[in-house]
Amino acid sequence: MGSTRARIAIDAMGGDHAPAEIVAGALRAHEELGVEVLLVGDPAQIEASLKRHGSSHQLQIVPAEGTIEMHEEPLSGLRRKPKASINVAMNLVKSGQADAVVSAGHSGAAMAAALLRLGRLPGIxxxxxxxxxxxxxxxxxxxxxxxxxxxxxxxxxxxxxxxxxxxxxxxxxxxxxxxxxxxxxxxxxxxxxxxxxxxxxxxxxxxxxxxxxxxxxxxxxxxxxxxxxxxxxxxxxxxxxxxxxxxxxxxxxxxxxxxxxxxxxxxxxxxxxxxxxxxxxxxxxxxxxxxxGVAGVCIISHGSSQAPSVFNAIRLAMEAVDNRVLDRIQSQYQKQVATPTTDGE
Structure with a gap:
């Protein structure tokens, strides 16, 4: 059981085996780690996956429309699909409704969405x-x-x-x-x-x-x-x-x-x-x-992730939240970097 009730937003539509394996890993994390899970994506597909896994848990589903496909250029895809699952998941963290994001989808889109919606930490x-x-x-x-x-x-x-x-x-x-x-x-x-x-x-x-x-x-x-x-x-x-x-x-x-x-x-x-x-x-x-280096906890998983990988990605996110990684980087970063940053470096 985690030391806190971390709230993790899961990009349920991201990855080769979404949403079935993503949902399976999220269910296990909810049961074994005690984290609160927000499944972001197509409600009908997510609910179908929950039923197939025989879940008695009513995990929160946050509606989203579409996902960024692997062949799409990240920035243009994010702009054309503002309600895509990775955008909605990042917005949950930005608004404080979630503590972290986990995505096995398009890694470039996840990084771009984190930068656009969460921003970089000062000095990074x-x-x-x-x-x-x-x-x-x-x-x-x-x-x-x-x-x-x-x-x-x-x-x-x-x-x-x-x-x-x-x-x-x-x-x-x-x-x-x-x-x-x-x-x-x-x-x-x-x-x-x-x-x-x-x-x-x-x-x-x-x-x-x-x-x-x-x-x-x-x-x-x-x-x-x-x-x-x-x-x-x-x-x-x-x-x-x-x-x-x-x-x-x-x-x-x-x-x-x-x-x-x-x-x-x-x-x-x-x-x-x-x-x-x-x-x-x-x-x-x-x-x-x-x-x-971004102003939020974001875990980027393998595109081929199945339930065990998703579970461990959520565990990784929980550990980052519980150990206040974001706060520690913000408060201690300047102590660690002693050299000036110039364009010539």
């Missing part, structure tokens, strides 16, 4: 999507940002990502002194392109961040770093590759488990261990990414 030039991944060290996750919001970045953007990621790592993930790394092609500070070289200097000079140097690809999940920053192009490729590796590893594990009666007995005995392995490796267990 570009919001970033942060995703939490497991590491080799049990119980020690790493947050990586940006994983898709900003394809092109300036050094000052990455410094801001580091500051926001550190605050999230400290207050939500429980890391007392988050260690920051810059994703690069080598450990040496002389390695990398112009963006990496200039960002390294900024992070090194910022005494309010625990920057410990460059992180190579093999270091990302080592547990050495708590926060890793990169531009959204590299981060998105890294995230998708990590998800694929996790899926392959789980498939290999299933295929290599012993067969026959002995195998079944052995698998039964190992069930708790196998469940923990799945929880650490399966990207569905992590729900999605938190859009840090």
């Amino acid at each position: 030039d570009r919001p970033a999507i942060g995703t939490v991944l497991p590491t080799q060290v049990a119980g020690k996750p790493v947050i990586i940002l940006d994983v898709g919001a900003n394809v092109d970045c300036r050094p000052k953007f990455l410094e801001q990502f580091a500051a926001m990621g550190s605050i999230y790592s400290k207050y939500v993930l429980g890391i007392d002194d988050p260690k920051v790394g810059l994703l690069n092609i080598g450990e040496e500070e002389s390695k990398g392109n112009e963006l990496a070289l200039r960002t390294h200097q900024l992070l090194q000079e910022n005494t309010n961040l625990s920057f410990i140097g460059n992180a190579e690809g093999r270091d990302v999940l080592s547990g050495r770093f708590d926060v890793i920053v990169c531009d959204g192009f590299v981060g998105n490729v890294l995230l998708k590759f990590a998800e694929a590796v996790g899926e392959v590893a789980l498939q290999i594990l299933r295929e290599e488990l012993p067969r026959g009666i002995r195998g079944k007995i052995g698998t039964w005995l190992l069930r708790p261990n196998l469940k923990r392995i799945k929880q650490r490796m399966d990207h569905a267990e992590h729900g999605g990414g938190l859009l840090l």
Whole structure:
């Protein structure tokens, strides 16, 4: 049960499996986490999904008209469809009727809607999507940002990502002194392109961040770093590759488990261990990414999300609300960023 009764607006029409899987995940979150759920979308389709799941709960449905399709350009789609589900969900947060938004729909539209309706936090030039991944060290996750919001970045953007990621790592993930790394092609500070070289200097000079140097690809999940920053192009490729590796590893594990009666007995005995392995490796267990830097809590989930991913995305939103991530970034951001922001950076 969550420590507060967070009110989460769910874009029920967003995603490959909407609204059925979105509704299923929302129902589970309502029952197990105690969150209040606002299902935003076509009332008839949502009600049909609720009935199919045999729900006795009367979850609140907020009517919306249409959704932003994956082939649509985000800004023009949002303007042409002011009553689309993602627009209505963001307006609920803006008006204070909801504490957070969760969407598995068009990620570009979700980011654009957040910027248009919620706005950026003071001092933040570009919001970033942060995703939490497991590491080799049990119980020690790493947050990586940006994983898709900003394809092109300036050094000052990455410094801001580091500051926001550190605050999230400290207050939500429980890391007392988050260690920051810059994703690069080598450990040496002389390695990398112009963006990496200039960002390294900024992070090194910022005494309010625990920057410990460059992180190579093999270091990302080592547990050495708590926060890793990169531009959204590299981060998105890294995230998708990590998800694929996790899926392959789980498939290999299933295929290599012993067969026959002995195998079944052995698998039964190992069930708790196998469940923990799945929880650490399966990207569905992590729900999605938190859009840090906008004036509201927004979780962007995978377009292919099914009920377990939706449940975990809502849990992620609840944790962000309960731990006052937005307030903490607003109140502590200036302490974390020490360098001036000029157009030349």
